[in-house]
Amino acid sequence: MKIITHQDFLRPYTRDPAAAPGRLEPILEELKKDGYEFIEALPAGWDDIAKAHTKDHIDRVTRHGLYAISALAAGGAIQAAEIGLTEPTFAVIRPPGHHASSDSSWGFCFFNNIAIAIEFLKQSGRIQTAHILDFDLHYGDGTVNILGSKGYVTIHNPEGSTREMYLKSIRSQLWNVTPDVIAVSAGFDNHVQDWGGLLTTEDYYEIGKMIFTRAKELGAGTFAVLEGGYNHDVLGINVRAFVQGLCGRDFNLR
Ligand SMILES: [Zn+2]
Numbered sequence: 001m002k003i004i005t006h007q008d009f010l011r012p013y014t015r016d017p018a019a020a021p022g023r024l025e026p027i028l029e030e031l032k033k034d035g036y037e038f039i040e041a042l043p044a045g046w047d048d049i050a051k052a053h054t055k056d057h058i059d060r061v062t063r064h065g066l067y068a069i070s071a072l073a074a075g076g077a078i079q080a081a082e083i084g085l086t087e088p089t090f091a092v093i094r095p096p097g098h099h100a101s102s103d104s105s106w107g108f109c110f111f112n113n114i115a116i117a118i119e120f121l122k123q124s125g126r127i128q129t130a131h132i133l134d135f136d137l138h139y140g141d142g143t144v145n146i147l148g149s150k151g152y153v154t155i156h157n158p159e160g161s162t163r164e165m166y167l168k169s170i171r172s173q174l175w176n177v178t179p180d181v182i183a184v185s186a187g188f189d190n191h192v193q194d195w196g197g198l199l200t201t202e203d204y205y206e207i208g209k210m211i212f213t214r215a216k217e218l219g220a221g222t223f224a225v226l227e228g229g230y231n232h233d234v235l236g237i238n239v240r241a242f243v244q245g246l247c248g249r250d251f252n253l254r
Contacts, residue, residue, distance in 0.1 A: 001247035002083050003031055004076045005092040006041040013069045017230045018096050018108035026236030027092050027226075031243060039083075041076030041093065044116060049074055051119040052112050052146050054103045061110045070095055070110040077113035077225045078120045084223025085126060085181065088212065088247045092239070096227040098140035098185045105142060113225050114185050115146040121181060122152060127221075131179035132156065133170060135207060136187020136227040137196035143185065154179065163203055170207060174214045181221040182211055184246075188229030188238040195230060201241045201253070208245020222246065 005028065012019045032038075049058055049071060061067050073093040080091035097114055099107030114132060121127045132147070132155045134140040139157050147153045156173045160166030174182070188204065190196030215222040224246060229235040237253055244251055 001036045001087060001243065002089045003036045003038045003092060004041050004080045004083075004089060005038060006072055006076065008069060008072055009092065009094050013066060013095070016108045018094055018228065022232055023235065024092060024094065026232055027239045030236035030240035031092070034240065034244065034249070036243070039079065041072055041079060041091070043068070043071040044075035044078055048078060048116055048120055049111055051123060052102065052115040053100070057103045057105070066095070066110050073097065074111045074113050074116045077117040080223040080225060081117035081121050081181070081183065082126070085121070085221035088215070089223045090186070090243050090246065091223070091225040093226055096187070097225070098134055098136060098143050098187070098227050099138070100142040101145035107138065109142060112142045112146055114183055115143050117223070117225070118147060118153060118183055127180040128152065129179045130181045130183055131174070131177045132183045132185065133158070133174070133211065134185035134187070134227070135170065135190070136185055137190040137194070138187070138228065140185050163199055166198060167203060167206060171210055174210055178218060179220055181223070182215050184211060184222070184224035185227045186224040186239075186242060187227035188235055191229070191231065191234055191238055193231050193234045201234070201238050202251060204238050204242040205245040205251045208242040209248070210245075212246050212248045216248070
C-alpha cells in the first residue's frame with residue numbers, strides 16, 4: 001500500500017472548507033500509524049490536464065492563482081492510478097476534483113483529479129476499461145461530465161437512505177462490472193459526524209474491503225483519491241479505516 005501526498009497540500013490555498021487549515025494533518029497522522037510507504041506527489045503536465053479540461057478552463061484556474069496546487073493534486077492522482085495497477089494506492093490530495101467539469105468547476109474543485117488519472121491510464125494504453133466508485137456525499141457531476149459518455153468507464157454514485165442500503169448499492173454495482181481498474185472518489189462527508197450523517201467509520205472500512213476483494217477477484221488495479229470530508233475530528237480515522245480495507249488489512253484503529 002502506497003500513500004501519495006505532498007507538504008504543499010497542507011497549506012491553505014483558498015478560503016473554502018476543502019482548503020481549511022488543519023484538514024489533512026490528522027489524515028497523515030493516522031495513516032503513519034499503519035506504516036505505509038509515503039511517496040511525494042509530482043505535478044501533472046499541462047497536456048495531462050488538457051485530456052480532461054478545455055484550454056479556457058485551465059486558463060481560468062491559472063488566473064485565479066490555483067494552477068500549481070491543482071496540477072499537483074492531479075499529478076498525485078496520476079501517480080496513484082499508475083501504482084494502483086500493481087498495488088492499492090491512496091492519494092491524500094487537495095483541492096478535490098469530482099465537481100470539476102471539462103469547461104467549468106464548483107464545489108471547492110478546480111481540476112478533476114480522477115478523470116485526469118483515468119484518461120492518463122486509458123490514453124497510455126495501460127487499461128481498456130474502468131469503474132469509478134464515488135462515495136462522497138455529493139454527486140460527482142464533473143466526473144460524469146468528462147467521462148460519462150466515453151464508453152470505457154462506468155461511474156457509480158451510490159444511494160440509499162440507510163447505511164445497509166448504501167453499502168448494498170456499492171456491493172451490487174461492484175459485482176456487476178468487470179473493469180481493468182477500480183478508481184475511487186473517496187469523500188468522507190457522509191459520515192455520521194460530518195455533513196451527510198449516514199455512514200460509520202467501520203462502514204468506510206467495509207467499503208474499502210469490498211473494493212479490495214472485488215479488485216483481487218478480477219485481477220484489477222485499484223486506487224483512491226481524497227474528495228470531501230470536513231469534520232477534522234473524524235476525517236483522519238475515517239480515511240485510515242477505509243485504507244485498511246482497501247489494502248486488505250484487518251480493521252484496527254488502535
Ligand atoms: Zn462532498
